[in-house]
Amino acid sequence: MKRWKSFFGISSLIWILLILFVFTEAFLRLFAAPSEMWDHIARYVLSDVIINTILLVSVSSFLASFIGFLAAYIVTVYDFKGRKIFSLLLYLPLAIPPYIASYIFSHMLGYTGIIQTFLRNQWNISVNPNWFTYSAMQMGIFVFTITLFPYVYITAKGYMQKYLGNYLETARTLQRSHGNILLTIALPLATPAIFAGFTLIALEVLSDFGVVMYLGIPAFSSAIYRSWISLGDFDSALRLSAILMIFVVALLLYQHRMRKPHSISIHTRIRPLKRIRLTGISEGFIVMFFVILLMISLLIPVSQLLLWANVSYANIRWNQFGEMLFNTLTLSTGVSIVIVLIALLIANYTRLSKSWLAVLSSKITLLGYSIPGSVVAMLVIFFFVTLKQVIPINTHTTLTMLIFGLILRYLGLGYQNIESGMRKIGLKFNEASRLLGKNYGQSLIHVDLPLLIPSLFAAFALVFIDVIKELPLTLNLRPFNYHTLATQVYQYASDERVVESAIPSLIIIAISALLLWQVIRWIIKEDN
Amino acid sequence: MKRLLIFVAVALTVLTGCAFKSEANRQVNVYSARNYDVDKDMFAAFEAETGIKVNLIEGKGDELLERINREKADSVADVFLTVGAEHIFFAQQNDLLQDLNTSAISNFMIENLYGKNWVAITRRARVIVYDKTRITNPTIQRYEDLMNAQYNGKLLVRSATSSYNIALLAAMIQREGIEKATAWAAGIVNNFARTPTGNDRDQAKSAVAGLGDYAIMNTYYITTMSVSSDAEEVSVAAKLGVIYPKNTHVNISWAAIVKGSKNSAEAQQLIEYLLAKQQQTIYTQQNGEFPIRDDVAPSDLIQSWGSFETEDIDYEQLGSFVIEAVKIFDQVKWQ
Structure with a gap:
């Protein structure tokens, strides 16, 4: 019996130790004497970076969470024309990588962009270009908001669908107003779910590099990169990363404390939600809201890419495309499956063991997700250089290093999803199973796993769409002659050939969207 | 479950096995x-x-x-x-x-x-470009001329995180010394048309759009813009006039x-x-x-674009001025 429990414990701890080992180099930096550059960074760079990062992360996470929650609430509680299709389409903006969105919108508003070009060429109107200027911060917030709001949409919707039913009926019986229900019942109830999505958004914005670098926002990730690349001071870069990691762990532990254990799922019977049918102006208003939201976050960026694809397909090399597609699909699928399995082990361990060690390990899984990928890449390379002295591993002809790095980076994302799925189920079924004589392993496989399947698929899909667009690790840790669609996007974009990067970008988006679409539809069916 | 495990096994084999195919002699x-x-x-x-x-x-x-x-x-x-x-x-x-x-x-x-x-x-040259359909007689001859008061609010250049700008300033430090380089960077910041954003091509487009008059960019992008898939980029490239400053970087x-x-x-x-x-x-x-x-x-x-006079710098030592260059950018608040 106990053997299984220690199996989960030990296998989880091995992973946690591995993660910690990779990050040791960064943490040690905090205790070493600062380099001479550190003074300069602390004096001229740090305060700006902290202010800008806080602004960017908080405003975009807040706006994205607001939109995500509102959209989730409306499709959960109301019925209106197109509800079903809207509720599915709202997942898809997640398929658009933020850095690609930043190229698209900057270009569209620019001089050669579709708006100004159209006015100039069709109507011969040369508009004042100042009308289309924006600050880098505004553009950054906009891009993160429209690409990341589905994180909260997903978490909040799943949660409200399950638990809002009971309260809603009562509230309606008490004749509470629409606004009142939204603010005093749905919002507090969904807060843990919103916060889970909010955390993912915040972490994604914190670790983003492509958007802030292109737009020129002095954020943490660009400062880390700058101290390393421009100042040639990798030590300071690691020190900055370590500070960032401490900040992130503190945030996560705080989030953990905020989350009260929910036992609704076990005690109350879940009552199906009866949606309120909207008509007339209110229906038109809601439909308009979704149409505009989806136009900005999905239709416009994809149409722009299609236009670019149309003019650039003759100018790009196609000879390796099949291989790239194959590499992209196998890598993303393989890594996502492995992450789901490891995350399942760790989540099961932290669920069964309530010790502080378990809580801390659960947070450590998110470390890799919180700091810039290029720093993670260098830490992984260093880890393997050290490891190679003990075990002969071929890092240049196999995918070992890349797969390890990607797991390290996205384990937390998979873990978050599986853990929240496990919390929804609670421990009752597992305990009952063990009372009936099954061991921990059997209980996990026969009792929890079937109930968890929707969460496992959701975790798989979310990890997959992150891995498929991932850049710094893929670029730095891949073996010789290994190209993916994302590295192809990088090749064109780094050469400022944004138009030529449209086709590989579109394929990445199409694969991600297709997967999300299938998985979501499947989960919805399963849930019903 | 079993099928899932088989799938994982196959996926892993594929992933680790086929990265490398043949080993040539x-x-x-x-x-x-x-x-x-x-x-x-x-x-x-x-x-x-x-x-x-x-x-x-x-x-x-x-x-x-x-x-x-x-x-x-x-x-x-x-x-x-x-x-x-x-x-x-x-x-x-x-x-x-x-x-x-x-x-x-x-x-x-x-x-x-x-x-x-x-x-x-x-080699690549970092030059000054302008819209030749709008500005017919540019008088700029040196990078230093860009500091003049007449170009206040007229300069377009990307952020200081760009390695091209860092190398440009590092070369200036090597050639002219820290003080002059600092004064130059401060003068450029003073004349910014906007807070730096976008890449080199964006600076050229903004110059043609009229957001500023002069942009600093690499010649290499003018060529690639002129063969871009985007017809609008091609027409921007066609409008660009190139100034090779004295001591072109x-x-x-x-x-x-x-x-x-x-x-x-x-x-x-x-x-x-x-x-x-x-x-x-x-x-x-x-x-x-x-x-x-x-x-x-x-x-x-x-x-x-004509001929030009290249700056005389020691490439092996250029890197030793990078830290100073970055420090200057931070001091003069060139983001």
Whole structure:
């Protein structure tokens, strides 16, 4: 019996130790004497970076969470024309990588962009270009908001669908107003779910590099990169990363404390939600809201890419495309499956063991997700250089290093999803199973796993769409002659050939969207 | 469940197994920060001509260099190809490069463009551009002229995080000293048309749009814009006038053999191949870079901008001024 429990414990701890080992180099930096550059960074760079990062992360996470929650609430509680299709389409903006969105919108508003070009060429109107200027911060917030709001949409919707039913009926019986229900019942109830999505958004914005670098926002990730690349001071870069990691762990532990254990799922019977049918102006208003939201976050960026694809397909090399597609699909699928399995082990361990060690390990899984990928890449390379002295591993002809790095980076994302799925189920079924004589392993496989399947698929899909667009690790840790669609996007974009990067970008988006679409539809069916 | 496990097993085998296919007898491992189609074509041609297999990892120059540094004890890379002379200093300081056989190249290389363990393969100039349909008689002759009060609110340039700007300022420090370079950077910031955003091409477009009058950009992007898939970019490129300032900043793309290379003969062979006339012609015609030998003419577009006087700097030392350059950018608040 106990053997299984220690199996989960030990296998989880091995992973946690591995993660910690990779990050040791960064943490040690905090205790070493600062380099001479550190003074300069602390004096001229740090305060700006902290202010800008806080602004960017908080405003975009807040706006994205607001939109995500509102959209989730409306499709959960109301019925209106197109509800079903809207509720599915709202997942898809997640398929658009933020850095690609930043190229698209900057270009569209620019001089050669579709708006100004159209006015100039069709109507011969040369508009004042100042009308289309924006600050880098505004553009950054906009891009993160429209690409990341589905994180909260997903978490909040799943949660409200399950638990809002009971309260809603009562509230309606008490004749509470629409606004009142939204603010005093749905919002507090969904807060843990919103916060889970909010955390993912915040972490994604914190670790983003492509958007802030292109737009020129002095954020943490660009400062880390700058101290390393421009100042040639990798030590300071690691020190900055370590500070960032401490900040992130503190945030996560705080989030953990905020989350009260929910036992609704076990005690109350879940009552199906009866949606309120909207008509007339209110229906038109809601439909308009979704149409505009989806136009900005999905239709416009994809149409722009299609236009670019149309003019650039003759100018790009196609000879390796099949291989790239194959590499992209196998890598993303393989890594996502492995992450789901490891995350399942760790989540099961932290669920069964309530010790502080378990809580801390659960947070450590998110470390890799919180700091810039290029720093993670260098830490992984260093880890393997050290490891190679003990075990002969071929890092240049196999995918070992890349797969390890990607797991390290996205384990937390998979873990978050599986853990929240496990919390929804609670421990009752597992305990009952063990009372009936099954061991921990059997209980996990026969009792929890079937109930968890929707969460496992959701975790798989979310990890997959992150891995498929991932850049710094893929670029730095891949073996010789290994190209993916994302590295192809990088090749064109780094050469400022944004138009030529449209086709590989579109394929990445199409694969991600297709997967999300299938998985979501499947989960919805399963849930019903 | 069983099917899932089988699938995982198959996926893992595929993932780890098929990354590497055949191992040719002779090969050369290249870490390249030159992510261009032209380069890939050249490697393919080299393979076909010599039978030496080129294994390629592409990435960002600084990251690749950091990787080479970390792999020092057991080096895998043979050739390092990158953009930006400022990295030579780091590479030499950390003893990452192996001596080249320079006797084979010294007869045709332009002076200053190679050292004992590195060699330039192309050059790029950082110039001032403007909309020639709008501004007919630009009077700017030096980078320093951009500091004049008459250009207040007229200058477009990308952020200080760009390695091109860092190299430009580092070269200025090397040539003129810290004080003058600081005054210059402060003067430019003073005349900004807007807070720096976007890349080099965006600066050119904004100049044509009229958001500012003069933009600092690399010549190389004018060529690539002129053959862009986007017709609007092509028309922007056609409107651009080029000013070569006195002491025009010219940076290089360079190659070196990595210390501890296990295929150094093949590495030398590949580098010499890239320096040959035919390849130099392709670099300038297709990629808009300046050749590194006098007997290859720059592309027609480049020639149409006229001739210029290159700054005289020591590329090996350029990197030692980078830290000062970044500090200056921070001090004058060039974001």
